[in-house]
Amino acid sequence: MAQHNPAVPTQHSPHLAHHFDTLEQQYDAANAGMWLFLATEIMLFGALFVAYAVYRFVYPETFFEASRHLAIPAESPWYLRSVFLGTINTTVLLVSSLTMALAVHAAQTGKRNRLVWLLLATMVLGTVFLGIKGLEYFLKYEEHLIPGPNFIFEQANRNQAQLFFLLYFIGTGLHAVHMVIGLGLLAYLVFQSRKGRFTPEWFTPVEMGGLYWHFVDVVWVFLFPLFYLIGLHE
Amino acid sequence: MSSISTPRPQDNFYHDEKYGFRPWLKSWLLTTDHKRIGILYMFAINFFFAIGGLLATGIRAELVTPAADMVNSEVYNRIFTSHGIIMIFFFLIPSIPATLGNFLIPLMIGAKDLAFPKLNLLSWYIFMLAGFFALYTLFTGGIDTGWTFYTPYSTTYANTGVIPMGIAIFIAGFSSILTGLNFIVTIHKMRAPGMTWFRMPLFVWSHYATSLIQVLGTPVLAMTVILLALERIFRIGIFDPQLGGDPVLFQHLFWFYSHPAVYIMLLPGMAIISELITCFSRKRIFGYKFVAFSSLAIAIFGFLVWGHHMFTSSQSVFAGMVFSLISFVVAVPSAIKVFNWTATMYKGRIYYEAPMLYALGFLGLFIIGGLTGLFLAATAMDVHLHDTYFVVAHFHYIMVGGTLMAYIGGLHFWWPKITGRMYSEIWGRISALVVFAGFNLAFFPQFILGQLGMPRRYSSYPEEFQIYHVLSSAGSSILAIGYALPVVYLLLSLKFGPKAPSNPWGATGLEWTTTSPPPTHNFDKTPVVTEEAYSYNPQDPGIFRAQGKW
Numbered sequence: 165m166a167q168h169n170p171a172v173p174t175q176h177s178p179h180l181a182h183h184f185d186t187l188e189q190q191y192d193a194a195n196a197g198m199w200l201f202l203a204t205e206i207m208l209f210g211a212l213f214v215a216y217a218v219y220r221f222v223y224p225e226t227f228f229e230a231s232r233h234l235a236i237p238a239e240s241p242w243y244l245r246s247v248f249l250g251t252i253n254t255t256v257l258l259v260s261s262l263t264m265a266l267a268v269h270a271a272q273t274g275k276r277n278r279l280v281w282l283l284l285a286t287m288v289l290g291t292v293f294l295g296i297k298g299l300e301y302f303l304k305y306e307e308h309l310i311p312g313p314n315f316i317f318e319q320a321n322r323n324q325a326q327l328f329f330l331l332y333f334i335g336t337g338l339h340a341v342h343m344v345i346g347l348g349l350l351a352y353l354v355f356q357s358r359k360g361r362f363t364p365e366w367f368t369p370v371e372m373g374g375l376y377w378h379f380v381d382v383v384w385v386f387l388f389p390l391f392y393l394i395g396l397h398e
Numbered sequence: 399m400s401s402i403s404t405p406r407p408q409d410n411f412y413h414d415e416k417y418g419f420r421p422w423l424k425s426w427l428l429t430t431d432h433k434r435i436g437i438l439y440m441f442a443i444n445f446f447f448a449i450g451g452l453l454a455t456g457i458r459a460e461l462v463t464p465a466a467d468m469v470n471s472e473v474y475n476r477i478f479t480s481h482g483i484i485m486i487f488f489f490l491i492p493s494i495p496a497t498l499g500n501f502l503i504p505l506m507i508g509a510k511d512l513a514f515p516k517l518n519l520l521s522w523y524i525f526m527l528a529g530f531f532a533l534y535t536l537f538t539g540g541i542d543t544g545w546t547f548y549t550p551y552s553t554t555y556a557n558t559g560v561i562p563m564g565i566a567i568f569i570a571g572f573s574s575i576l577t578g579l580n581f582i583v584t585i586h587k588m589r590a591p592g593m594t595w596f597r598m599p600l601f602v603w604s605h606y607a608t609s610l611i612q613v614l615g616t617p618v619l620a621m622t623v624i625l626l627a628l629e630r631i632f633r634i635g636i637f638d639p640q641l642g643g644d645p646v647l648f649q650h651l652f653w654f655y656s657h658p659a660v661y662i663m664l665l666p667g668m669a670i671i672s673e674l675i676t677c678f679s680r681k682r683i684f685g686y687k688f689v690a691f692s693s694l695a696i697a698i699f700g701f702l703v704w705g706h707h708m709f710t711s712s713q714s715v716f717a718g719m720v721f722s723l724i725s726f727v728v729a730v731p732s733a734i735k736v737f738n739w740t741a742t743m744y745k746g747r748i749y750y751e752a753p754m755l756y757a758l759g760f761l762g763l764f765i766i767g768g769l770t771g772l773f774l775a776a777t778a779m780d781v782h783l784h785d786t787y788f789v790v791a792h793f794h795y796i797m798v799g800g801t802l803m804a805y806i807g808g809l810h811f812w813w814p815k816i817t818g819r820m821y822s823e824i825w826g827r828i829s830a831l832v833v834f835a836g837f838n839l840a841f842f843p844q845f846i847l848g849q850l851g852m853p854r855r856y857s858s859y860p861e862e863f864q865i866y867h868v869l870s871s872a873g874s875s876i877l878a879i880g881y882a883l884p885v886v887y888l889l890l891s892l893k894f895g896p897k898a899p900s901n902p903w904g905a906t907g908l909e910w911t912t913t914s915p916p917p918t919h920n921f922d923k924t925p926v927v928t929e930e931a932y933s934y935n936p937q938d939p940g941i942f943r944a945q946g947k948w
């Protein structure tokens with residue numbers, strides 16, 4: 165067998181995979197892998213943001229109109245306006261990041277019940293976000309703002325506005341897909357923590373799930389102003 | 399050794415007759431051993447190389463005569479497109495990292511496995527799924543957009559399998575990302591005691607740089623393919639100017655990945671060459687840190703030069719100048735490597751074993767490929783040479799003359815370690831010479847063709863070009879023989895080759911301290927490293943000369 169670090173008395177931990185020497189090394193590897201994965205995610209969304217920036221630069225008037233129309237559709241009551249729904253959603257997500265961070269802390273301090281409840285709270289908030297997002301999509305559908313043959317936009321060039329809404333749907337849709345995956349991960353974590361799999365010595369999956377969840381939140385923090393807020397200053 | 403004692407690891411590593419076929423199959427398809435996964439990749443990748451090679455044969459056969467007489471131009475478009483896509487995305491990009499890199503990196507740094515063994519297996523399955531979509535595309539009419547998928551042709555006009563091939567490339571990207579991610583974490587976290595960064599073999603450094611590109615570049619291609627598919631399926635203008643899109647944006651996004659992808663293909667080749675040259679010169683590498691950091695420099699600068707593919711595509715003159723300048727700069731770290739390899743050989747004790755012949759072939763061909771790249775990086779020159787056979791010849795010198803030479807050389811070098819058998823040295827040398835000769839005959843005439851104005855991607859051409867095309871096709875026949883030879887004698891060596899010792903070349907490096915093939919956990923005891931890589935002694939030849947009928 166390989167050398168073990170005598171300072172870390174975890175040789176026989178059931179969580180230690182055969183090819184690692186210590187739990188610490190195993191945790192470091194998982195952590196580094198997660199951060200690298202998030203780097204690839206940044207590059208994925210980055211390409212989309214580049215496309216958005218280019219077209220915003222090329223078609224500034226249309227993008228202004230389209231963004232304004234997305235955020236404050238004509239004749240909508242205030243509670244159905246995207247800017248309102250989006251603000252609510254931003255709050256929901258930021259609070260869910262808080263509950264997630266507290267969940268990681270609960271895992272670290274070995275409070276099993278608290279961990280389960282905080283993970284569940286995070287899942288509820290994530291579901292609320294997706295529900296509101298779905299409502300927004302439905303309203304866009306009713307307004308004929310889904311890109312495709314039924315797309316109608318009269319305030320500016322149709323094709324250019326369609327491009328804006330396409331980027332909006334790819335960006336928020338890809339984000340929603342990430343949320344759904346995140347909810348799946350959270351469900352797995354709830355299941356595992358109820359069985360008491362996580363201890364203050366080993367809670368790597370909780371921490372990795374947290375990193376992922378925070379990342380998905382940060383993506384929204386960029387999507388929200390890009391699509392909703394830039395048309396609002398006038 | 400009596401028959402009841404535990405068999406040595408190399409006796410039962412790859413096949414266990416006493417357990418039957420199904421456990422054997424399971425032991426391969428569900429393995430998390432990086433060595434076996436490397437071999438699984440080797441089968442897949444060599445298969446795709448054979449397909450890509452067959453398609454190349456189709457191209458060269460058509461071009462023997464000036465008229466488009468063997469196939470019409472529509473079929474011809476499909477042949478060269480499929481050749482390019484298969485060779486780039488399904489052979490060259492995964493080739494060295496997924497096979498030799500997978501097999502060797504944990505061994506070289508003294509680890510038991512990669513950091514994420516299951517992820518490693520998953521990446522193979524993802525690759526196979528992608529390969530399935532690629533083959534599906536080939537057998538349902540192919541694709542005719544050119545491997546670059548330029549819009550709006552690919553989104554609006556092409557009526558071939560753009561979507562299934564797009565899916566194939568999208569999926570293959572994930573396997574590439576997972577491999578790169580696994581390597582980076584492994585190199586950071588799994589090194590044996592005493593294996594400091596500057597004691598690592600340069601093979602590992604170069605793969606580290608490669609992995610950075612795989613991890614950071616591939617997602618951009620993924621998003622580009624998504625956008626392309628959306629435009630093609632829903633007719634929404636992202637790239638088609640008729641619909642309000644910008645076709646040059648596609649080229650920017652595509653080349654942002656695809657230029658660095660050239661270094662995904664080339665850096666692992668350089669990784670192998672550093673090992674071969676030092677071993678067969680019996681000298682420590684000249685300027686270790688320069689070679690190590692030049693890999694990183696190539697990876698970083700490689701991300702800043704994509705615009706040199708667009709000097710003629712309405713990119714601004716100023717942007718063109720900047721991209722041209724940085725393209726010249728990226729030649730510097732490549733040149734550093736070539737100079738250092740040459741300096742390593744100087745006053746070394748050189749053995750002309752087959753892997754070394756491949757390495758020397760790499761040097762010659764890579765120098766030509768690299769220097770002609772500078773012609774193309776010069777904006778004024780590029781206007782004349784853009785999209786001609788000069789470009790075709792240039793990148794074949796880099797990818798085939800560089801990466802493929804290194805891959806085959808590395809395959810010979812580590813063949814005894816991987817299989818536990820020695821291949822036929824004399825046939826190895828013959829194949830290296832045949833490949834070198836055939837390659838030059840196949841591709842050097844294409845520089846002249848391009849310079850005379852023959853555009854790429856045409857099935858017919860004026861008669862005065864025929865002599866060069868005939869030479870090129872003749873050369874590619876020789877090249878094909880050169881590639882067929884190793885298939886024969888390497889496979890025969892599995893049965894008839896003499897058993898390989900642990901270290902047939904007298905090479906340094908941890909992979910040579912364990913048995914051939916290594917046991918499942920690589921080392922009986924975790925090695926402790928106490929000296930730099932490449933502590934060769936010119937006085938000590940120590941090359942294993944296989945005895946017997948071979």
Ligand SMILES: [Cu+2]
Binds near residue numbers: 660
């Ligand atoms: Cu390039």
